[in-house]
Amino acid sequence: MSSVSELDFVERVRASFGRQNAMALIQANLADVQQGLVEIHLPHWHGVEQQHGFVHGGVVGMIADSAAGYAAMTMTPDDASVLSVEFKLNLMAPADGEMLVARGKVVRPGRTLIVTQAEVFAVREGNETLCALMQQTIMVMHGKPER
C-alpha cells in the first residue's frame, strides 16, 4: 500500500471522527489510526458515569462501536462510507479507571460486509484491565463517500 493512500484513510477517518458530535460530547478522542486498527481514548469524567460511578455501559458501547467502525473504514475505497449494521457487546468488568481505551480491529474485510472486533480496557495507573468485548458487522456503501 502506498503512503499516499495511507494518508488518505487516516485523513478520511480523522475528518469523519471530527464530525461526530457524539464523540465530542463524551470527550472521546481518536488516539491511533492504522490500517485495520483504530484506537479511541475516553477520559473518565463525571458526565459519562452510570449510577455507581463507573463509565456507563452504553458509553463503553459507543467507543467500541466507533473504534471498530473506523477500523473498517481504513479498509474501504475513498468513495465508500461505512454503516454499523449491528454489534454485540459483553460487559465483563466495571469500566473503572482514569481512562478507557477502545481498540477496534478488522477480522474479515469483505466487499459489502466487514466483520470487526473491539476490546475496551480500563486503565488505572498504567495497568489495563479488559472490561468489554464487542463483535460487529459493518456494511460498506460503495459510491457514497463520507462527504
Added chain:
Amino acid sequence: MSSVSELDFVERVRASFGRQNAMALIQANLADVQQGLVEIHLPHWHGVEQQHGFVHGGVVGMIADSAAGYAAMTMTPDDASVLSVEFKLNLMAPADGEMLVARGKVVRPGRTLIVTQAEVFAVREGNETLCALMQQTIMVMHGKPER
C-alpha cells in the same frame, strides 16, 4: 402486586435513572415505568449526532440498554441491583426524527438472569419508525441494593 411495592419499583428506577450522569449528558428522560416495561425518550439535538446528522448508533444503544435494564429492575426485589451482562443491537434505519423512543421489556425474568428486548423508534411528526432492535442479558445481584 400491591400498589405499595409498585410505588417501590417506580421509585427505585427513577432514583437510579436520576443518578446516571450519562443519561443527563445525552438529555435522555425517563418517560414511563411499568412492571416489565420502561420507556426512555431522547430529543434529537446536535450533541448526540454522528457524522451524517443522525443520532449516533452508540447513543441509540445507550437508551436501548438503559430502557431494557430498567425494565428488568422492575422485576427484582428491593435489595437487589441489576447489571447489564451483554446486549446485541441491530441498527435498521437511520435514527432520524425529532425524538427517539426506546421501549424496553422483559422477555424472561429469572432469579439470576433476566432476558430483555428493546425497540427504538424515530418519531417524526407523530409517526414512529422502528430504527433499532436490541436483545440483552441482565444479571441480578441479590443482597446488593442500588444504594
Added chain:
Amino acid sequence: MSSVSELDFVERVRASFGRQNAMALIQANLADVQQGLVEIHLPHWHGVEQQHGFVHGGVVGMIADSAAGYAAMTMTPDDASVLSVEFKLNLMAPADGEMLVARGKVVRPGRTLIVTQAEVFAVREGNETLCALMQQTIMVMHGKPER
C-alpha cells in the same frame, strides 16, 4: 399479493428446505410457510440431545436460524438467495418437551439486509414454554437464485 407469487415463495422455501441435509439429519420439518413467517418443528429424540437429555443448544440454534432465514426468503424476489450473516441466540430455559417449535419472522425487510427474529418453544402436553430467543441478520444475494 397474488396467489401465484405466494405459491412461488412457498415453493421456493419448501424446495430449499428439502435440500438441507442437516435439517433431515436432526429430523426437523417445515410446518408452516407464510409471508414473513416460517415455522419449523423438531421432535425430541435421542440424537439431538446434549449431556443432560435436553435438546442441544446448538440444535435449538439450527432450527431458529433456519426458521428466521426462510422467513426472510419469503420476502425476496425469485432470482435472489439468502445468506445468514450472523445471529444471536439467548437460551432461556431447558429445551425440554416432546417437540420444539421454532417461529421465525421478519422484523425489517430491506433490499440488501433483512433483520429477523425467532422464538423457540418447548411443547409438553400441548403447553408451550419459550426456551430461546434469536435475533438475526440476513443478506439478500440478488441475481443468485437458490438453484
Added chain:
Amino acid sequence: MSSVSELDFVERVRASFGRQNAMALIQANLADVQQGLVEIHLPHWHGVEQQHGFVHGGVVGMIADSAAGYAAMTMTPDDASVLSVEFKLNLMAPADGEMLVARGKVVRPGRTLIVTQAEVFAVREGNETLCALMQQTIMVMHGKPER
C-alpha cells in the same frame, strides 16, 4: 495447577462430550482439551450440509458453542456444571473444506459468568480459512456437578 486437577478437567470435559448425542449425530470429535482452550473437529460429510453443499450455519454454531462452552468448563471446579446463556455467531465465509476446526477459548473467567470466544476454520488441503467467529456467555452452576 497440579497434574491431578488437570487430568480432572480433561476427564470431565471428555466424559461430558461423550454424553452429547448431538455431537455424535453430526460426527464431531473432541480433538484437544487444554486449560481455557478446547478444539472440536467436524469432517465435512453430506449429513451436515445446507442447500448449497456447505456445512449448515447452525452446525457451525453447534461446534463453536460446544468448543467454547467446554473451554469454560476447564476453568470451573469439579462440583460445577456450565450452561450456555447466549452466543452470537458471525458467518463470514462458506464453511467449505474437508473438515471444520472450532477453537474455543476463555476470554474472561468469572465465578458466575464466563465470557468465551470461538473461531471456526474450514480446512482444505491443510490450509485454514476463518469462516465463523463467535462470542458467548456461560453461566457456572456451582454445586451441580455434570453428573
